[in-house]
Amino acid sequence: MSSTAKKANIVKKASTVKKAGTVKKEWPLWEVFVRGQHGLAHRHVGSLHAPDSKMAMNNARDVYTRRGEGLSIWVVPSHTITASAPSDKGPLFEPANSKVYRHPGFFNIPDEIGHM
Amino acid sequence: MYAQMVKSTGNQVKNLEEMEPDERAFQTRINADIKIEAKDWMPDGYRRTLIRQISQHAHSEIVGQLPESNWIKRAPTLERKAILLAKVQDEAGHGLYLYCAAETLGISRDEMTEQLLAGKAKYSSIFNYPTLSWADMGAIGWLVDGAAIMNQVPLQYCSFGPYARAMVRICKEESFHQRQGFDIMMKLVGGTKAQKDMAQDALNRWWWPALMMFGPPDASSVHSAQSFAWNIKQNSNDELRQKFVDQTVPQAQHLGLEIPDADLVWNEDKGSYDYGAVDWDEFFAVLSGNGPCNAERLQARQKAWDDGAWFREGLTANAQKRAKL
Numbered sequence: 001m002s003s004t005a006k007k008a009n010i011v012k013k014a015s016t017v018k019k020a021g022t023v024k025k026e027w028p029l030w031e032v033f034v035r036g037q038h039g040l041a042h043r044h045v046g047s048l049h050a051p052d053s054k055m056a057m058n059n060a061r062d063v064y065t066r067r068g069e070g071l072s073i074w075v076v077p078s079h080t081i082t083a084s085a086p087s088d089k090g091p092l093f094e095p096a097n098s099k100v101y102r103h104p105g106f107f108n109i110p111d112e113i114g115h116m
Numbered sequence: 117m118y119a120q121m122v123k124s125t126g127n128q129v130k131n132l133e134e135m136e137p138d139e140r141a142f143q144t145r146i147n148a149d150i151k152i153e154a155k156d157w158m159p160d161g162y163r164r165t166l167i168r169q170i171s172q173h174a175h176s177e178i179v180g181q182l183p184e185s186n187w188i189k190r191a192p193t194l195e196r197k198a199i200l201l202a203k204v205q206d207e208a209g210h211g212l213y214l215y216c217a218a219e220t221l222g223i224s225r226d227e228m229t230e231q232l233l234a235g236k237a238k239y240s241s242i243f244n245y246p247t248l249s250w251a252d253m254g255a256i257g258w259l260v261d262g263a264a265i266m267n268q269v270p271l272q273y274c275s276f277g278p279y280a281r282a283m284v285r286i287c288k289e290e291s292f293h294q295r296q297g298f299d300i301m302m303k304l305v306g307g308t309k310a311q312k313d314m315a316q317d318a319l320n321r322w323w324w325p326a327l328m329m330f331g332p333p334d335a336s337s338v339h340s341a342q343s344f345a346w347n348i349k350q351n352s353n354d355e356l357r358q359k360f361v362d363q364t365v366p367q368a369q370h371l372g373l374e375i376p377d378a379d380l381v382w383n384e385d386k387g388s389y390d391y392g393a394v395d396w397d398e399f400f401a402v403l404s405g406n407g408p409c410n411a412e413r414l415q416a417r418q419k420a421w422d423d424g425a426w427f428r429e430g431l432t433a434n435a436q437k438r439a440k441l
Contacts, residue, residue: 025432026224026225026226027431027432029219045285046213046216046281046282046285047216047219048212048216049225051431051432051434051435052431052434052435052438052439055431055435062205062209063209063212063213066202066205066206066209067289083155085155086153086155086156086157
């Protein structure tokens with residue numbers, strides 16, 4: 001196939017995709033986590049689309065660590081993450097509100113005892 | 117700004133008593149400065165308006181690479197070339213952060229790309245002007261990125277969590293863009309007469325389009341009230357434009373360049389500059405597709421999309437093959 005014909009073929013394919021309205025298959029979404037230099041845990045920094053984990057890693061490096069932000073990257077397929085639902089907020093988090101004794105400031109320790 | 121004409125619901129802003137319980141709870145959270153997250157309940161109008169605003173913003177970052185890419189191969193030194201390349205790469209990154217934020221609202225990346233290529237989605241009017249000389253790289257960084265920062269800093273505190281977080285990253289990087297532009301201008305005004313003239317010419321051509329970036333004047337900005345109530349817009353167009361003028365005029369004076377506005381004068385009473393009339397006919401013409409480079413910009417995006425098709429398909433095929441092994 002000549003290169004012009006090849007190109008025409010590609011263009012044709014691209015336009016078929018467009019006409020179909022909803023685009024065929026999008027690359028899956030990945031969540032990106034980066035650990036910085038100061039020993040803290042990996043932190044979620046954003047997401048990206050990539051066909052596989054290798055490309056996700058390459059893209060994560062380009063998109064999220066251009067300024068020395070990290071020493072380690074995790075990429076995780078978004079669909080594998082189970083998230084709590086906003087409607088679960090009450091049952092999940094309210095029980096903690098009534099247990100203020102879990103915070104050290106709840107207890108009054110005499111000043112003369114010093115730091116504890 | 118990067119999203120200059122975001123159509124809001126068109127309805128009047130409701131007060132809390134008029135709202136259904138869901139919407140009242142939603143608005144109460146916004147009023148208390150609690151972020152709205154993607155899975156939270158939100159009014160359809162909020163979702164639609166934000167999709168438009170964030171995708172316009174993202175498209176602006178992506179199309180915004182084109183005027184500058186014109187000068188990557190023509191940069192005067194290897195260092196300038198590397199710096200410009202890094203800046204343009206940042207713009208691509210900014211586009212990606214923003215597309216991701218928009219996707220959390222239920223639109224796909226490909227749908228947004230389709231809307232852009234079909235000419236259905238807007239992007240900032242500023243990127244439809246040509247870059248005629250190296251000094252334009254200076255003027256764009258200094259003025260265009262300067263104006264962008266002015267708009268984006270408050271957006272870090274907007275009500276929608278994913279948008280606000282994308283803005284935090286973008287603002288950190290944007291400062292480099294403005295400073296590299298100003299640095300180019302300083303170098304040019306310190307050079308030969310021809311170089312200084314080049315800098316003045318760039319300022320002459322970019323000043324008014326930069327003022328237009330903030331969008332139409334408040335009096336004709338019909339969609340603002342609801343966006344203010346939802347805290348996805350914090351400052352009026354005229355307010356930010358004034359702030360930009362006040363910040364930029366002394367910088368131009370420092371460079372020894374003249375702002376191309378005969379009506380520009382310090383107003384002692386209000387403690388800021390009065391400036392001349394912006395040509396809003398030009399703004400609306402450019403925004404509706406009739407600027408000097410609208411067609412060229414969309415052609416370039418279409419070509420990039422078409423030329424990249426074989427590569428995207430190859431990666432997909434490879435990933436599918438490996439998944440089967």
